[in-house]
Amino acid sequence: MELKKVMRSVEILLSCMNEEDYSIISGSNIKTNTVIINQCSENSMNQININNNKYVKWINSTERGLSKSRNMAIHNSCADICLIADNDEKFDDDCEQKILKAYEDLPDADIIIFDLHNKPTKLKPKIYLPKRLEMLRVCSCQITFKRASIIDNKLIFDVKLGAGTGNGAGEENKFLLDCYDKGLKIYHVPEKIAVMTENESTWFTGFDADFFYKQGMSTRYILGFGLSCTYGLYYAISKHNQYKKDISIFGALKNILSGIFDNKLTKKI
Missing domain, CATH: 3.90.550.10 (Spore Coat Polysaccharide Biosynthesis Protein SpsA; Chain A)
Structure with missing residues (x-):
């Protein structure tokens, strides 16, 4: 119809x-x-x-x-x-x-x-x-x-x-x-x-360890364990040019994986 x-x-x-x-x-x-x-x-x-x-x-x-x-x-x-x-x-x-x-x-x-x-x-x-x-x-x-x-x-x-x-x-x-x-x-x-436009963000304070940890934490919450690990690796590699002055690719990936494995967001009541 x-x-x-x-x-x-x-x-x-x-x-x-x-x-x-x-x-x-x-x-x-x-x-x-x-x-x-x-x-x-x-x-x-x-x-x-x-x-x-x-x-x-x-x-x-x-x-x-x-x-x-x-x-x-x-x-x-x-x-x-x-x-x-x-x-x-x-x-x-x-x-x-x-x-x-x-x-x-x-x-x-x-x-x-x-x-x-x-x-x-x-x-x-x-x-x-x-x-x-x-x-x-x-x-x-x-x-x-x-x-x-x-x-x-x-x-x-x-x-x-x-x-x-x-x-x-x-x-x-x-x-x-x-x-x-x-x-x-x-x-x-x-x-x-x-x-x-270029207004100041109310949440983004830079590509530091805390940013990537939260990225891993939220990705685990949204996608589950398996997909979040794959996406975390993709994210660390694809965004490297944006954050390379602030943190190494290994540091970024380490903190993403820490956020994924800690899984704090999913465990929150």
């Missing part, structure tokens, strides 16, 4: 911390409906009207953790389609139109992964259904999804992972793997929708 094309609404779900004013709205070139979760020292909510009858739902929250922020944004969204975002990107003027067109062209899609202008991707430069392990090649700012698909399948961002947990990143990869394992249709569409 042919799936009908329907008009849909889009919202950006943007996570940030300690924003003191609303300048991030213009700074990110936000021109579509948006939910912003600003983790700070108070709990409050405000709605800000922007151009063309669009709005920003601004939520200040004392909760901490990037995954908690993502989940709160999903809960407070009322859109058909959501785009995950951070405070370090600037959206294309026609970002919303590109997203809507992709979902109209792929009506069976539950999730569509897009590209970014200045961030190379290892996904194939075509419209296709990526394999399971290709979910590890995706960053959060590429991810859009039908909100109903996520809610109906009780899918969330794992609160053990992400900035603010002290356990390293990878929350978006586990989210996509959970979606994949639930049987959701995940497409890659090689359409660029935003530019990454």
Whole structure:
């Protein structure tokens, strides 16, 4: 049976911390409906009207953790389609139109992964259904999804992972793997929708021993023992040019394997 094309609404779900004013709205070139979760020292909510009858739902929250922020944004969204975002990107003027067109062209899609202008991707430069392990090649700012698909399948961002947990990143990869394992249709569409900017990271402090330990710890949690060892070796080799000034390849691999074998994250209650 042919799936009908329907008009849909889009919202950006943007996570940030300690924003003191609303300048991030213009700074990110936000021109579509948006939910912003600003983790700070108070709990409050405000709605800000922007151009063309669009709005920003601004939520200040004392909760901490990037995954908690993502989940709160999903809960407070009322859109058909959501785009995950951070405070370090600037959206294309026609970002919303590109997203809507992709979902109209792929009506069976539950999730569509897009590209970014200045961030190379290892996904194939075509419209296709990526394999399971290709979910590890995706960053959060590429991810859009039908909100109903996520809610109906009780899918969330794992609160053990992400900035603010002290356990390293990878929350978006586990989210996509959970979606994949639930049987959701995940497409890659090689359409660029935003530019990454160079804001200071709230979690990345450099390629030190602790970074690689947490990389091993989170990878073990996401992939299990066997695959995490293989991926850990691949990661240490493939990222060598990025970290070689900070730590040797043997030091990186040693700490990744220590994180994998200690398995602290999986053992946490």
